[in-house]
Amino acid sequence: MQMEEKQALDAFGALSQETRLQMVRALVIAGPDGMAAGAVGEAVGASSSSASFHLSHLERAGLVQSRRAARSIIYSANHESLSGLVAFLMRDCCQGHPEVCAPAAATDCCSPVAVVEAIDG
Amino acid sequence: MQMEEKQALDAFGALSQETRLQMVRALVIAGPDGMAAGAVGEAVGASSSSASFHLSHLERAGLVQSRRAARSIIYSANHESLSGLVAFLMRDCCQGHPEVCAPAAATDCCSPVAVVEAIDG
DNA sequence: TCAATATCTCAACGATCATTGAAATAAAGG
DNA sequence: CCTTTATTTCAATGATCGTTGAGATATTGA
Numbered sequence: 001m002q003m004e005e006k007q008a009l010d011a012f013g014a015l016s017q018e019t020r021l022q023m024v025r026a027l028v029i030a031g032p033d034g035m036a037a038g039a040v041g042e043a044v045g046a047s048s049s050s051a052s053f054h055l056s057h058l059e060r061a062g063l064v065q066s067r068r069a070a071r072s073i074i075y076s077a078n079h080e081s082l083s084g085l086v087a088f089l090m091r092d093c094c095q096g097h098p099e100v101c102a103p104a105a106a107t108d109c110c111s112p113v114a115v116v117e118a119i120d121g
Numbered sequence: 122m123q124m125e126e127k128q129a130l131d132a133f134g135a136l137s138q139e140t141r142l143q144m145v146r147a148l149v150i151a152g153p154d155g156m157a158a159g160a161v162g163e164a165v166g167a168s169s170s171s172a173s174f175h176l177s178h179l180e181r182a183g184l185v186q187s188r189r190a191a192r193s194i195i196y197s198a199n200h201e202s203l204s205g206l207v208a209f210l211m212r213d214c215c216q217g218h219p220e221v222c223a224p225a226a227a228t229d230c231c232s233p234v235a236v237v238e239a240i241d242g
Numbered sequence: 243t244c245a246a247t248a249t250c251t252c253a254a255c256g257a258t259c260a261t262t263g264a265a266a267t268a269a270a271g272g
Numbered sequence: 273c274c275t276t277t278a279t280t281t282c283a284a285t286g287a288t289c290g291t292t293g294a295g296a297t298a299t300t301g302a
Contacts (some may be wrong), residue, residue, distance in 0.1 A: 005142065013137035016130055017290080021213075028216045037249060050291060052250055071248045071299050082214040086207060092142075093203040095149045138260085158279060171261060173280050192269050192278045244302085251296070259288070266281070272274090 007062060008088045011081065014061035019046050020054045027064055027077040034076030036069075128183060129209045132202065135182035140167050141175045148185055148198040155197030157190075 015021050022044040027035060035043070041051025055075055058064045062081045066073050136142050143165040148156060156164070162172025176196055179185045183202045187194050 005139075009137055009139060009142060012133045012142070016134035016137050018126075018130060019290090021126065021130060021133070025213055025216065028214055038247095047292075048249065049251090049293075053290075056250085068298090071246095073249060077214070079214075082210075086210050086214065089203075089207050089210065092146055093149055093198070093200070093207065095146065140260090159277095162279095168262075169279065170263075170281090174260075177280085189268090192276095194279060245300100246302100247298100247300080249296105249298080252294085253292100255290105255292085257289080257291100260286090262283100262285085264282085266279105268277100268279080270275100270277080272276100 007081070008085060010061040011063055011085045014058050014063055017054070017057075019044055019050065020058055023051075023054060023058060023075075024063060024077060024082075027075055028082070030076065032076060034067075034074040036072035036074055037066075038072070040075055128202070129206060131182040132184055132206045135179050135184055138175070138178075140165055140171070141179055144172075144175060144179060144196075145184060145198060145203075148196055149203070151197065153197060155188075155195040157193035157195055158187075159193070161196055 015024065023040050026040055026043045037051055037055055038048065040055060041048055044051070046054065055064065055066070059066055059075075063078055063085075064075050065078050066075045068074070136145065144161050147161055147164045158172055158176055159169065161176060162169055165172070167175065176185065176187070180187060180196075184199055184206075185196050186199050187196045189195070
């Protein structure tokens with residue numbers, strides 16, 4: 001369940017590109033239903049070729065997954081790897097210094113309250 | 122206090138390189154006292170030239186800061202930007218779906234309990 | 243089967259990146 | 273002032289990245 005360094009490096013690399021970061025955003029918002037490759041490309045203003053390239057990149061990095069539905073290929077965010085990345089970063093940037101990213105952990109939708117609620121169901 | 126997309130892109134780019142990721146790790150562990158450039162380079166097995174290049178890169182990305190102390194230049198992790206990045210990623214990857222990164226928020230040193238403790242002092 | 247739609251693959255190009263080693267700069271101490 | 277130590281800067285090189293447009297592949301419906 002722990003994200004390895006290599007995975008994290010790939011994930012950071014994948015997210016270090018504007019088009020891809022926006023794609024991940026769009027896919028997270030889209031939720032489990034995902035979006036067709038074309039729709040993702042359109043959402044971020046990329047050509048079909050470019051969209052395909054970046055979506056493949058994201059998939060190789062494990063941040064998204066795809067399935068075919070008729071003519072379309074539906075991409076969706078991989079929540080597990082995304083949260084794994086957050087966890088990796090927290091572990092890395094906390095490293096025995098909880099005060100470091102405590103403020104981050106208190107963020108918006110993932111505030112302690114929201115976390116407890118989400119965990120308790 | 123909110124991390125902009127551009128900053129986040131730079132930060133992800135900075136962390137997508139093995140040497141730099143290890144440098145950040147070493148500097149986070151070192152804490153506020155930081156480490157001399159040479160020590161960082163040695164810790165990650167980089168030549169002095171390479172170390173300088175990567176440390177500058179990290180500094181440009183805002184993830185670390187430097188100060189001169191006698192002959193040495195001391196680098197230290199920038200906790201604010203590091204936690205800002207975690208927060209950005211959480212906001213991005215949660216986007217109205219708290220369950221997404223709730224598991225991440227429950228991580229180790231930043232578990233809800235640790236968070237509350239750190240916030241309450 | 244044919245045409246239309248959706249996506250991917252490929253090669254080519256310019257741009258950015260990482261590494262190297264040599265030279266420049268800065269500070270300390272004799 | 274000269275030497276040593278610590279670090280940065282620079283130019284050159286090869287490697288990787290992102291974009292483009294053309295063409296290949298897969299699916300659907302007439």
